[in-house]
Amino acid sequence: MYATHVKAFDSVTHSKLLDKLAAYWIENFLYNRTHQTRVGKSLSSVAELMSGIVQGSGLGPLLFLINHLKKFGVSLKLFADDVKVYAKIVDICDVELLQRALDSLADWAEIWQLLISVGKCCTLHINDSLCRPLCINGNILPTVTTCRDLGILISSDLTPSVHIDSIVAKAHQRANAILCCFVSRDAALLTSASIHSVC
Numbered sequence: 001m002y003a004t005h006v007k008a009f010d011s012v013t014h015s016k017l018l019d020k021l022a023a024y025w026i027e028n029f030l031y032n033r034t035h036q037t038r039v040g041k042s043l044s045s046v047a048e049l050m051s052g053i054v055q056g057s058g059l060g061p062l063l064f065l066i067n068h069l070k071k072f073g074v075s076l077k078l079f080a081d082d083v084k085v086y087a088k089i090v091d092i093c094d095v096e097l098l099q100r101a102l103d104s105l106a107d108w109a110e111i112w113q114l115l116i117s118v119g120k121c122c123t124l125h126i127n128d129s130l131c132r133p134l135c136i137n138g139n140i141l142p143t144v145t146t147c148r149d150l151g152i153l154i155s156s157d158l159t160p161s162v163h164i165d166s167i168v169a170k171a172h173q174r175a176n177a178i179l180c181c182f183v184s185r186d187a188a189l190l191t192s193a194s195i196h197s198v199c
Contacts, residue, residue, distance in 0.1 A: 006115040008081035010052045072101035
């Protein structure tokens with residue numbers, strides 16, 4: 001099951017992060033931050049930030065660690081505000097444990113005031129033996145045959161063909177877009193133009 005939060009970096013509450021981390025140095029990273037917006041040559045007044053984490057910071061992704069789900073016997077992988085929850089399903093009890101883990105994730109997200117982007121969540125079954133719909137906040141998660149995970153298309157059969165096909169299709173689109181920029185289709189001229197543009 002893949003899940004992501006809605007604007008987590010922009011909305012995570014500082015006081016709850018500090019309670020979670022219980023570390024003084026984190027306070028210096030989060031508090032006394034201000035924000036200004038520039039439009040053209042105009043600059044807004046300074047506003048103090050009450051929530052949010054600096055995106056692109058090395059520390060930011062660490063502040064989203066969710067480790068309470070392991071008590072349900074599931075595994076999870078985290079990257080910033082993206083969560084991948086997975087489990088080996090042998091019988092219906094394993095499915096129920098996975099659902100309880102998702103319920104716990106939804107409860108955690110509500111306590112932390114981080115909405116889960118249910119529309120971006122999905123379920124990917126590697127083996128369809130005991131498939132049963134999973135839910136978050138009463139919403140049934142769609143079961144998909146492929147899912148993008150950190151830029152890689154993962155398929156339910158775990159073969160790389162879907163990802164490779166996607167890359168090849170994008171390469172063809174870009175090559176065709178470049179070719180459309182040239183009036184001439186003379187191979188020698190096109191080869192000469194590409195060699196000179198590289199040098």
